[in-house]
Amino acid sequence: MRRTLAGRNVNAIGLGCMNVAWGYGNAPAREDAVRLFRQALDLGYDHFDTANIYGKGVSEEILGEAIMDRRDEFLLATKTGIIVDGPRRGIDCSPEAMMQSIEDSLKRLKTDHIDLFYMHRFDPKVPVADSVGALADAIKAGKIGAYGVSEWSSAHIREAHGVHPMAAVQTEYSPWTRNVELGVLDTTRELGISLVAFSPTARGALAGALDDPLVLEDSDLRAGHPRFSKENWPRNIRLIREFNALAAEAGVTPAQLSLAWVLSRGDHLHAIPGTTSEAHMAENFAAASMSVPGDVLEGVGQIVNHQTVSGHRYPEVMRGTIDTEDF
Numbered sequence: 175m176r177r178t179l180a181g182r183n184v185n186a187i188g189l190g191c192m193n194v195a196w197g198y199g200n201a202p203a204r205e206d207a208v209r210l211f212r213q214a215l216d217l218g219y220d221h222f223d224t225a226n227i228y229g230k231g232v233s234e235e236i237l238g239e240a241i242m243d244r245r246d247e248f249l250l251a252t253k254t255g256i257i258v259d260g261p262r263r264g265i266d267c268s269p270e271a272m273m274q275s276i277e278d279s280l281k282r283l284k285t286d287h288i289d290l291f292y293m294h295r296f297d298p299k300v301p302v303a304d305s306v307g308a309l310a311d312a313i314k315a316g317k318i319g320a321y322g323v324s325e326w327s328s329a330h331i332r333e334a335h336g337v338h339p340m341a342a343v344q345t346e347y348s349p350w351t352r353n354v355e356l357g358v359l360d361t362t363r364e365l366g367i368s369l370v371a372f373s374p375t376a377r378g379a380l381a382g383a384l385d386d387p388l389v390l391e392d393s394d395l396r397a398g399h400p401r402f403s404k405e406n407w408p409r410n411i412r413l414i415r416e417f418n419a420l421a422a423e424a425g426v427t428p429a430q431l432s433l434a435w436v437l438s439r440g441d442h443l444h445a446i447p448g449t450t451s452e453a454h455m456a457e458n459f460a461a462a463s464m465s466v467p468g469d470v471l472e473g474v475g476q477i478v479n480h481q482t483v484s485g486h487r488y489p490e491v492m493r494g495t496i497d498t499e500d501f
Contacts, residue, residue, distance in 0.1 A: 175187075175437065175462040175463060177368070177441065177442070177443075177444060178368065179221065179249060179290070179341070179342060179368045179370070179444055180249060180251075180289055180290040180319055180320040180322075180341040180342060180368070181319070181320065181341070182249045182289065184220050184221045184248075184249050184444075185218060185219065185220055185221060185459070185462055186437050186443070186444050186445065186462045187219075187221075187433060187437075187444070187445050187446075187447070187458060187459055187461060187462045188219065188220075188221030188222065188223055188249075188251075188370075188444060188445070188446040189211075189214050189219045189221065189222050189223065189446060189447075189448065189455070190223050190372060190446040190447055190448030191211075191222055191223060191224040191228065191233045191236075191237060191448065192224070192225070192228045192233060192448050193448040193449060193450050194207035194210065194211075194228075194229075194232075194233055194236055194450060195207075195228045195229025195232035195233040195236065196228050196229040196230075196232070196233070197228070197394075197395050197448075198377075198378070198394050198395065198396065198448075199390070199391040199393055199394045200391060200393055201229065201232075201450075202450045204236060206450070207236045207240070207450070208236060208239055208240040209240075209452075210450065210452060210455065211236065211237060211240035211241050212240055212241060213452050213455070214455055215241055215244055215247055215248065217455065217456055217459050218459065219248070219455075219459060220247060220248040220249060221248060221249045221251070221444070221446070222237060222241070222248055222249070222250055222251065223251045223252075223344075223370070223372075223446045224237055224251070224252045224253075225252055225253035225254075225256075225292075225294060226252060226253065226254050226275055226278065226279055226282075227253075227256050227258055227294070230258070231278070231282050234252060234279055234282040234283050235282045235283075237250075237283055238282055238283045238284035238285070239284070242283065242284045242285055245285060249289045249290065250283070250285065250288055250289045250290070251288070251289060251290035251291070251292065251322075251342075252279050252283070252288055252290075252291060252292070253291070253292040253293070253294040253324060253344075254267070254271070254272055254275035254276070254279070254291070254292070254293065254294060255267045255271075255272070255275075255292075255293045255294040255295050255297060256294045256295055256495075265294075265295045265296070265297045265299075265495060266297060267293045267295075267296075267297035267300050267305045268297070268299075268300050268304075268305070269300075269304055269305065269307070269308035272293070272305065272308055272309065272312075273308060273312065276288065276291065276312055276317050276318065280317070286316075287316060287317060287318065287319060288317065288318045288319070289318070289319040289320065290318070290319065290320050290321070290322055290341060290342060291309065291312070291318040291320070291321050291322070292321070292322040292323060292324050292342070292344055293305060293309075293321070293322075293323045293324065293326075294324050294325075295324065295325055295495050295496075295497070296323070296325070296326050296327070296330055296497035302330060302333045302334050302337065303337050305334075306321070306334045306337040306338050307337060307338070309321040309338070310337070310338040313338075320341035320342070321338070321340060321341060322340060322341050322342035322343060322344060322368075322370070323340065323343055323344070324343070324344040324345060324372075325344075325345050325346075325495075325496050325497055325498045326343065326345075326358075326497045326498065327357070327358070327497045327498055327499055328357035328358050328360075328361040328499065330497060331343055331358065331361055331362070331365070331367070332361065332365070335365055335367065340365070340367050341367065341368060342367060342368040342369070342370050342444075343358060343362050343367055343368070343369055343370070344369075344370040344371075344372055344446075345358060345369070345370075345371070345372070345498055346371070346372055346373045346487060347369070347371035347372075347373075347374060347436055347439075347443075348371065348373060348374050348375060348376040348380060348432055348435075348436060349376065349380060349417070349432060349435055349436075349474050349475065349477075349478040349479065350376045350379065350380065350401075350410075350413075350478045350479070350480075350483040351373065351376065351487050352479060352480045352501075353487075353498050353499060353500060353501065354369065354498065356498075356499035356500075356501070357499050358498060358499065359439065359440065362442060363440055363442055366442075367442070368442050368443075368444055369440065369442055369443050369444070370444045370445075370446060371436050371443060371444065371445045371446065372446055374432060374433055374436045374445040374446070374447055375428075375429045375432045375433065375447055375458075376432065376478075377396055377399070377402075378396075379401070379402075379410065379414055380414065380417055380428055380429070380431075380432040380478070381427075381428055381429035381432065381447075381454070382418060382421075382427060382428040382429060383429075383454075384414075386407070386408075386411040388402060388407050388411075390402065398489050399485075399487070399488065399489060400485030400486045400487075400488075400489060401483065401484065401485035401486070401487065402485075403485060405484075405485075406484040406485035409484040410483060410484055410485070413477060413478050413482055413483065414428075414478075416477045417431070417432075417474065417477050417478055420470065420473050420474065420477065423470075424466060424467070424470045426461075426464060426466065427457055429447065429454070429457055429458055429461070430457065430458070430460065430461040430464060431466065431470070431474060432474075433445050433447065433458060433461035433462075434461055434464055434466040434471065435466075435471050435474045435475070437461075437462070438466075438471050480501055
């Protein structure tokens, strides 16, 4: 299954590149991460998505080392805007900060252009026309091919698109995170903007990757997320067991069923699951070529949805940085 993203025809399933540097427990050895990215290209992945904050640039550096000798084989996306630098924490999408970030990312990535450059969060301190105008200038200069936004509301997406056409909106979307259905899904479809789903297997919960009882490393960001808490996980694991049983009946893995469900939500949908496992990476990629019956996909929505899942998708401290409509 191939779909259009930032003017390119790419596989509907791309590779999220956070896990190799940060996020879900201890990162793999650098040589293993390099091998993973090269194996992804060999499998047919042609959409790699990273960000400047993933391991404070480490993810970009690994991509630069691993696959830039095959630069014409893939669409490269990265992001900017989230500041995590000791006491300097927050969001900065000012033109000056973004232009510097582009240069820094290009250097780490060892390339002269980024195909798709996202504002990682909405910055209420900067007029939309100013931030989008700066990215339009970067497009004219050939530094980036197109721009996108991550976790923005429908209203702000429309405002930005009116300044300069937007290529993509990236946000969390899976059977158990449905915020985009409050507006962003319809807005992107109407405006002809690609919708790129991160965490499409519910941060591993719908990938058959988590156990009961749940044990997470201290370095795993999910340990602080409400849905994985001691209070909510026992209720959520019951849904996951039902979901896993449905996948088994359909002859697919849980991850493949979750990915198929996401891609079924519209022809403009893309998914970017992340992993540090070559086996899981191949499993995810195969989902794009699978045909899952409509009644099975409907069953997914009945089992796992906003009403049945326990806990918010983000801890309270992070909720204030999200512009996407919320339940």
